[in-house]
Amino acid sequence: MPVLRGVDLRIDPGEVVGIIGPNGSGKSTLLRILATLLKPSVGQAEVLGARIGSSGILAARKRIALLGHHPGLWGELTLIENLTFVARLAGAGTERADLALELVGLGGAKQRRADHSSHGMQRRVEFARVLLTQPDLLLLDEAHAGLDKAAQALVEAAVGDVKKRGGGAVLVSHEPDRMLPLVNVTYQLEGGTLLGRKEMR
Amino acid sequence: MRERSYQALSLMAIAAIAVGFTVATTVPPERVQGEFAKIMFVHVPSAWLAFLAFGVTMIGGAAWLIRKTPIWDRVAAASAEVGVFYTALALMTGMIWGYPVWGTFWDWSDARMMSTAIMFFVYVGYLALRRSIPDPETRARRSAILGIVAFVQVPLVYFSVTLFRTLHQGTTVVRPDAPIDPEFLRALMINLAAFTVVYAAFMTWRTRLARLEDELEETEAVADFEIAGSGITAPNLEEAPDHV
Amino acid sequence: MRVGGFWQQAKEIARKDLLVEGRAGEALYITIPFGAVALMLIPLAIGTDRPLLAQVGPGMFLAVSLLFGMLVAFRQTAADTPPQQELLTLLGTDPAAKFVGRAATSTLLLVVFEIVLVPVTILLYNPGRIPGWPWLILVLAMLASGLALVGTLAGSVTAGLRTRNTLTPLLVAPLSMPLLLGSAQVVEALKQEQSILLWITLLATMNLALAVIGVVTARPLEESSR
Known part of the structure; x- marks a missing residue:
């Protein structure tokens, strides 16, 4: 029972892609495939040079x-313990963990x-993690939902x-207003099919 | 498989049971235990087939992990179910036989009986696990692994219980170890064959049932998919009929 | 994955689990008192005949350790929620390292569990001095690690299920039978001043088998959660 069908998507370095679709259209599924957490039942997906389902994916995942x-x-x-635990597992330094929390406005907490x-x-801690681990592919599921104005600037900063580092980002949302200023390309996702590629400015 | 073949298999299973039963009742009583010994015609084949069934569950699970085709998961599940049935049958007939012969339903000195009972609970757990997982792929994967772990454990359990018993011979009840009568052995073999046919029939029916269940589930999933993402009209409460 | 990375990851997971347990206190403040209460209930159920209690004491300790210790091994606070698990996956955590780290924490907690329950058993049952009792330290350690391994394994099979808390004991209890038998027979053999080598070997074999199974199945199991 496919959730997605006929999805043909390519994300180039430095590109920020926005995917807009209603609830249940398969946005999260698509994002999870890109995150290597799901394997497509048909077809292929390649992320950061590694095919999903191949052994090379373990190295790609960390990025x-x-x-x-x-x-x-x-x-x-605590928030700082959460961050340092993750940083150590990722093999990233923990010296900058304090700084990262301060940057996302959690210095006092x-x-x-x-x-x-x-x-x-x-x-906000999640954004601190992104600052610390510096991923090459950033996937944001309804990033703006539940964030106040100040925190929304974090989405912008992370993207x-x-x-800037030449990585890519994919944002999905069912309400595109706040996402649109950040992206180069948008797609419409409906009933599991990608429609209407649109270049932004 | 065609409907015809299923019917033929059913008839074969019934015929096999009939033959097994006839042979069991017509064979002369065993020298030492008399008619009591005839419960072996159910007990021994049940125990053997239980082992076979759990072995098939392990193989089905391993094959699923390699091939990821649903049929292997269905085979594993069906075999575990039939295996639990045969294990229960083996335990019950063992206890019924044990009472007149050993003077007690449950004999702690019998390593085979104890390991069979533990195996029974392990696979009851296996079936409970399957019931608890709604997602078919997760269910197949986790139960495949449990099926393998369980079967790897079986020899360890058996070994430890045997070790336990052989070192504590003091309580062992005297058991008849007279050489088995050839006619009795032949009847046992016929019943083993009959039980195997019944196992094959159970397996075929149960895997078919599992396939039909999966198909039904898939149809429902398709129907659900139509709902997801479709627009909703705001319910107009003003115009709703007033029943008060 | 490099070997150094593997052990580093296992260590981080173990440290995190210990910290979480230290704050939540699920094993320390809930399961350990529960086990102690169970040890009190038994004499009330079977009668307070002192020689009888002295005789069954070690066995009751082992049964309670198994039944209640398994609650330590698959405690709720050691189970990752789906977002936590996804995060660990994307950080490149090796599921086998996670298994090793988690089993190590559980072993440590189970040893604490036993350390508390041993004096309780001695006080309530007064089993008397068992000749060669220092061997029991080794036995308790192997019981703890074996139970931690089987509990962690079963805990990952039942991860995220609604019936997890009731289903996991059903899976663990029969599978850990050789652990109970091995430990109980060491006590018996020591009392009768017989060789315990076979039973120690059985316990070691169980531990080894469970560790191998756990490490080998960790990766295929992990895929399932996603």
């Missing part, structure tokens, strides 16, 4: 960041437990950062 609806934090750990932090704060 991908996916920010979904629910932040991947451990409630019992470093020692707060994640389960005592608001959803917005938890989302700008990956673009």
Whole structure:
């Protein structure tokens, strides 16, 4: 039972792609395939030079960041512990963890437990992680949802950062207004099929 | 497979049971235990087929992990179900036989009985796991792994229980070890063959049922997909009929 | 994956799990008292006949360790939620390293569990001095690691299921039978001053088999959660 069909998508270095579609159109599925978390049942997907399902994907994975609806934090750990744990696992340095939290506006809440932090704060930690691990492919699922004005600047900063480094980014949303200023190309996703590629400016 | 073949298989299974039963009742009573020993015609084939069935579950699981085709998962699941049935049958007939012969339903000195009971619970757990996972692929994968782990454990369990018993011979009940009567052995073999035919029939029916269930699930999933992403008209509460 | 990276990852996972357990206290404040209560219930159920209790004491300790210790091994706070798991996957965490790290934490917690329950058993059952008792330290360590391994394995098979808390014990209990038998027979053999080599070998074999199975199945299992 395919959720996606006839999806033909190419993301070039430095490109920011926006995908717009209603709920249930397959946006999240597409994003999860790009994140190597799902394998397409038919056809092929290649991310950062590695075919999904091949063994090379393990190395490629580390260069991908996916920010979904629910932040991947451990409630019992403090915000800084969450960040350093992730950084160590990723093999990134932890010296800049403090700085990263300050940059996302959490300088005063470093020692707060994640389960005592608001959803917005938890989302900010995810952006701090992106700053720290510097992925080459940034995947944002409804990035703007649930973020206040100030935090929305983080989306912009994260996308700008990956673009500057020559990486790519994919943003999906069902309400494109806030996403559009950030992207080079948009697609419409409906019923699992990609329609209407549109170059922006 | 055609409907015809399923019917033929059903008839074969019924015929096999009939033959097995006739042979079992007509063979002369065993020298030491008399008619009691005839429960072996059910007990021994059940135990053997239980092992075979769980072996098939492991093979089905391993094949699924390699090939990822749904048929292997269905084979593994069907075989586990039939295996649990045969294990229960083996345990029950063992206990029924044990009471007059050993003087107790449950004999702690019998390593085979204890390992069979543990195997029973392991595969009851396997079936419970399958029931708990809604997603077909996750279900297939996790149960494949449990099926392999379980079967790898079987010899360890058997070995440890045997070791436990051989070192504690003190409580062992005297058991008849007279050489088996050839006619009795032949009847046992016929029943083993009959039970194998029944196993094959169960497997065929159960895998077919699983396939039909999967197809139904898929049809429902397609129907769900039509709902997802389709527009919703705002319900007009003003015009709703007033039932108060 | 490089070997150094593997152990580094296992260590990070173990450290994180310990920190989480330290804050949540699921094993320390919930499961350990639960086990101690269970040890109190048994004499009330079978009668407070002192010689009888002294005789069954070690066995009751082992049964309680197995039944309640498994709750330590697949405690809820050691289970990753789907977003956490996705994050770990994208960080390139080797599922086998995760298994090793997690089993190591559980072993440590189970050792603590046993350290608390041993004095409780001695106080309540007064089993007397078992000759060659220092061997029991080795046995308890192997029981802890074996149970941690089988619990972690079963915990990953049932990860994210609604029936997880009831289903996992059903899977663990029969599979860990050789661990119980091995440990109990060491106690018996020591009491009768017989050789314990066979039983120690059985416990070691179980541990080895479970560790190999856990590491080998970790990767194919992980795919399932996604």
